[in-house]
Amino acid sequence: MSDTKTNGRIDVDPVAFADRLLIWYDRHRRAMPWRALPGEAPDPYRVWLSEIMLQQTNVATVVPYFTRFVERWPTVADLAGADLDEVLTAWAGLGYYVRAHSLHKCAQVVAAGRNGGFPVDPAALMTLPGIGPYSAAAIAAIAFGQRAAAVDGNVERVIARVYAVEDPLPGVKARLAALAGDLVPAGRSGDYAQALMDLGATVCTPRNPACTICPLVPWCRGCRQGCAADLPRRAVKAPRPIRHGIAFWIMRRDGAVLLRRRPGEGLLRGMMEIPSTPWRDTAWALEEAALEAPLPLTWRSLPGVVRHPFTHFHLELTLATAKAGVRADVRGVWVPLAKLEEHALPSVMRKVVSHALHRAY
DNA sequence: TACGCGTGGCG
DNA sequence: TCGCCAAGCGT
8 A cells, every 4th residue: 555544634745746746747747838848947037937928828829929929028128128919919819918017017027126137036926917827836946946735727637637636716726725735845846846746637637637657556545445536626617608798890991900908907907898788687679789889870781799808707709880970089099900910809899800801891 | 806717527 | 418627816
């Protein structure tokens, strides 16, 4: 037996656990643009940038964004010197846009600091915008070799299975973090953090975990009990309501379309949008919606609906279109069709553009 | 503590 | 098609 039950708690030997995991990691290490090669010193700027982008976001999605960012802004000082709107435009499509605001702010704080570099320990990192408990620990471990437990969704899942924790998330978060903290080895902290996350992403997956090839099987109570795939348990979530709106696709005679910037707080903060009615629980009639339009024009409904799922509601947008004169005076910015990509349009608004272009004529 | 905050992939 | 889930943070 590799573990013993004591006081209802499984006792895992941390040294053997970490050794086995690191051997697996050395064999299966996946190259990623922000990862240093073995023996190479990591770049804290790239580690930080990747960790912010990877918050609730898959590796495959992040890679092209990360590459564009470091090509355009190779150092934290470069990023600090960029305009916020440039950063928002480069971030467009990645989601959770408050991260882009925090990223820019954090770069400015760090670049203006005494040594122009990132702080080294988790507590100091936590004081920076956009860096919470997970990111602070991950950056400290990966960039600076500190012994810190980076506990993300992957690690929570692995730990819940190893210890067969039946209590549901999010209530059990603190306990999982404590268990994870007890297992962090003294050496190779960065490799250990990345190994545990890689294992969660590729072997100890949410559904159909590959227990037959898992290096942690000797210690995994969830696997032995056959309940690994059911863990971690989660509290039931409230159903997402549907909200409705009408978006106004306004084409000027010279071929430009009206965009406007969303407020600096709330959903899609600071991003550009096709103007629309407020998004509410009931559908809009066109005559009623016209009162919310940026200009008093003659509207025509386009067939079809643009659907987009947000975290806490589903949006259904229909489109109304109209033509405006070149002298139309309105709050917003007129953008030629060919230049829409140069603006910070979130995915839902790209869907609106696509829908309008396919249905308008 | 619980909620607001995007998007894409997968079964 | 749909619900779940992802290298979470801020309030």
